[in-house]
Amino acid sequence: MAQNLLGKKVALAGPRKSEEMSMIVRKLGGTPLLRPAQGTVFVDDEHLKSSIEAWVKSPPDWTILTTGMGLDAIFQAAEQLEQQDELLEALKHSQIAARGYKTVNALRKRNLTPDVRDDDGSTSGLIRELMNYDLKGKRILVQLHGESAPRLMAWLKERGVAEIKEVLPYRHVPPQDTDLNELLEDILQQRIDAVTFTSAPQIRFLTAYAEKHGKLADLKQRFEEDVVAAAVGRVTAQAMVEEGVPPKVIPEEERMGSMIVSLGKYFAEKERV
Template sequence: MGITGLQGRRIVIAGSRKTDEMSLIIEKQGGIALTRSLQGLTMFEEEQLEEPLRKFATEGADWVILTTGLGSDSIMGAADKLGIGEEVKERLLQARIATRGYKTSAFMKRTGLKATVSDDDGTMQGLMENLSAYGFEGQRVWIQLHGETAPELVRYLQERGAAQVVSVLPYRHVPPEPATLALLMGELTEAAVDTVCFTTAVQVHYLFRHAIQAGNQDQLLEIFDKHVVAAAVGKVTAEALTEYGVKRMVVPDIERMGALIIEIVRYYELHDGATT
């Protein structure tokens, strides 16, 4: 693979972490790195956890669904601060637990908990498919989320007869600057960029919500279909793109930023450097 595999290509980094590292990799491949952070801010709202945690410590649940390792750690940390860490741990031991993603599986190992259902590919769809082997009629379900609600998961559980579904969000996402979204949309419309690297699903959500609010979703889909390559760091981010209708995308087998850039290089090499 040549060192100029992205020669002259304008590659947008939509994340906010390790942007210097990603930029360096892009530039070493001959590309031009543009940071347009769509990540926004993630705010930890510990005070919002007290009521649901105290209720969980008292009543427990039949099922607990943990969707992120960081969120699971935060919940246990908040429980310890409230002086109910042991009670919460005991309720977790009594419940059936379903986990999503390898970081959540790592949390389970650290805390000595066992999962009834484990979905290491990290997608909500994969989690729901794995849960399909179990009945939820009359069951109480407690879900740990991260930053955003999961209406499709809640609806899935309710349709399968769950008597109660409680969602707990220790973190809340604050949207990126409107000017950043407008700038990127303008660049996409003008075909002024070649690829957008999405490193989390929330970045995809913010871009498409912006387009939907402006009535430009169809235009954005056409741009990704014909002119600009959408690149996703992993399965969860790719799932978000698919949900909005993006069909052409680059996704590495290894969910790492460096691997993502190399996969973009391979994409352009396979297409003989043709304009996308």
């Protein structure tokens, strides 16, 4: 494996699989720095249980699933409620729209195939595919992924959907201010060469913290000129664009390891110019 990150310091903003990502950075010759920009993700048990009970009692016409991890959490909660079979039947009698390959894989584990899936791994791609269907008057359940999806909700309402129910199996919480401050100062002082982001909340928490302390413009300038921002996939990349920090690295295969390898290739190509 070529050491394309030799001498580079890479901040890892995602707390999940940080050990695995650190190992890949080291194999490529770089130095990983753990700089979590997202706190613990936890399941909202009471909300989830009441949502599942309502779901199986009155199955929706359409079920929109946005993450595989979320679907797994829902089935785990359903098993505790002894309603796993009822949930599976509700899904079988509903049209299913899925975003992302992990969601499709989570469905496949349960012998389910989505009627609609995104064309590019993003919510925008899912909306494009759903445009081919008449949703007017339909009852729709949307499984969210740690935060609200205002664009998707607004689009569904524009299509004349009769009812939208949201299921939020887990929530993203902010990291400690000390963690955000350390990452922010690393970027502003150019103590690092790159930051890898693995979810939309990470960039939002960071930019909100920078804005609160009057350093947002400086943060954006550092990302534009000196520090390379990398996104694990299209959803994270879109959030970064919305926050004014467009990523310079997005892997074709939306996986954390692929992001690190793509980052190394980016630096290698930059040095050859």
